[in-house]
Amino acid sequence: MLNKNLINELKFDHNVISVENLWVRYPLSRGLFSRVYLYAVNGVSFSVQPGETLGVIGESGSGKTTLGRAILKLIEVYEGKIFWGNIDVTKMKESKLRHLRRYFQLIQQDPYGALDPRMSVYDAVAEGLRIHKLVKSREEEEEIVYKALAQVKLTPPETFASKMPDELSGGQRQRVVIARALVLKPKFVVADEPISMLDASTRGQILEILDNTRKENNLSILFITHDIAIASYISNRIMVLYSGKVVEMASSEEIIKNPMHPYTQALIEAIPKPDPNAKVPEPKIKGEVVPLLDKPKGCVFYNRCPFAMPICKEKEPELKEIKSGHYVACHLY
Numbered sequence: 173m174l175n176k177n178l179i180n181e182l183k184f185d186h187n188v189i190s191v192e193n194l195w196v197r198y199p200l201s202r203g204l205f206s207r208v209y210l211y212a213v214n215g216v217s218f219s220v221q222p223g224e225t226l227g228v229i230g231e232s233g234s235g236k237t238t239l240g241r242a243i244l245k246l247i248e249v250y251e252g253k254i255f256w257g258n259i260d261v262t263k264m265k266e267s268k269l270r271h272l273r274r275y276f277q278l279i280q281q282d283p284y285g286a287l288d289p290r291m292s293v294y295d296a297v298a299e300g301l302r303i304h305k306l307v308k309s310r311e312e313e314e315e316i317v318y319k320a321l322a323q324v325k326l327t328p329p330e331t332f333a334s335k336m337p338d339e340l341s342g343g344q345r346q347r348v349v350i351a352r353a354l355v356l357k358p359k360f361v362v363a364d365e366p367i368s369m370l371d372a373s374t375r376g377q378i379l380e381i382l383d384n385t386r387k388e389n390n391l392s393i394l395f396i397t398h399d400i401a402i403a404s405y406i407s408n409r410i411m412v413l414y415s416g417k418v419v420e421m422a423s424s425e426e427i428i429k430n431p432m433h434p435y436t437q438a439l440i441e442a443i444p445k446p447d448p449n450a451k452v453p454e455p456k457i458k459g460e461v462v463p464l465l466d467k468p469k470g471c472v473f474y475n476r477c478p479f480a481m482p483i484c485k486e487k488e489p490e491l492k493e494i495k496s497g498h499y500v501a502c503h504l505y
């Protein structure tokens with residue numbers, strides 16, 4: 173398929189992204205006869221609709237970053253399928269993919285590492301426009317760059333454009349990273365813990381900028397966080413990941429009001445209460461996510477679940493629709 177045809181072929185009528193039975197494993201070591209693998213994403217299926225924010229939550233090590241990078245085709249997939257819009261990109265070579273990449277962007281956790289320290293804000297934002305040959309003149313480029321800087325509230329844009337990254341605060345750098353993604357008019361952004369390195373006062377502003385951009389541009393966002401309160405604030409739907417498996421998925425409102433999986437319930441119980449005198453409940457689950465060195469057998473949450481039954485050790489629970497739009501993988505239901 174010619175590259176121009178490939179872009180013309182790309183349609184977002186139903187889903188911006190969809191993933192079918194996705195597996196990602198990392199090689200850990202190579203023995204004489206066999207390799208050991210860590211199974212980081214284990215049979216995940218979901219889709220993201222135009223203009224939707226899907227929150228992905230889970231503790232450290234649950235596979236959130238791996239999932240985000242895999243669907244952007246930044247790491248190798250072991251099994252399953254990935255569609256960007258209507259196009260199956262699972263086996264597509266990078267030489268073809270790069271023509272579609274402007275529509276599928278990554279905003280990372282670390283705004284310090286994301287910017288080249290030798291590049292001015294202007295050049296950082298303009299770089300993608302130049303790579304993808306999206307502008308014909310310097311005037312057009314300036315107009316787009318200044319507009320994007322104003323959109324992320326770096327004003328006056330002319331002043332910020334000439335600054336170097338080390339002259340900016342963490343929050344300002346993250347705005348540059350967002351502006352750099354926005355000029356490419358993406359359809360889908362993986363925002364991987366985009367506010368976790370910022371101070372509390374800046375966090376709300378960055379969330380607001382992301383959400384306004386979503387509304388204005390009908391952008392879809394996969395919002396990765398370990399914080400269920402933040403996920404519920406920004407997301408339309410939430411997917412709860414544990415050991416690389418989706419254990420629950422529903423609208424944000426439903427997840428908060430009616431969490432069904434014991435893991436989700438524990439995450440919600442751990443949200444700090446606004447009343448400083450309120451008694452913090454004893455955490456229901458202890459320990460941490462244990463890396464899987466084989467395909468999972470039984471429920472991945474078995475060893476930490478307060479309601480574990482013999483079947484949970486033997487049989488993997490399927491992700492079932494328990495109520496309309498509310499999916500849970502648990503033998504209790």
Ligand SMILES: Nc1ncnc2c1ncn2[C@@H]1O[C@H](COP(=O)(O)OP(=O)(O)OP(=O)(O)O)[C@@H](O)[C@H]1O
Pocket residue numbers: 198199210212230231232233234235236237238239398463
């Ligand atoms: N390059 C790698 N090689 C080997 N193992 C890896 C690699 N990257 C991640 N892992 C492992 O894969 C599992 C999932 O990691 P991942 O970073 O995707 O989780 P996460 O939920 O994003 O965690 P965090 O919130 O700490 O970033 C972990 O056990 C991690 O140690």
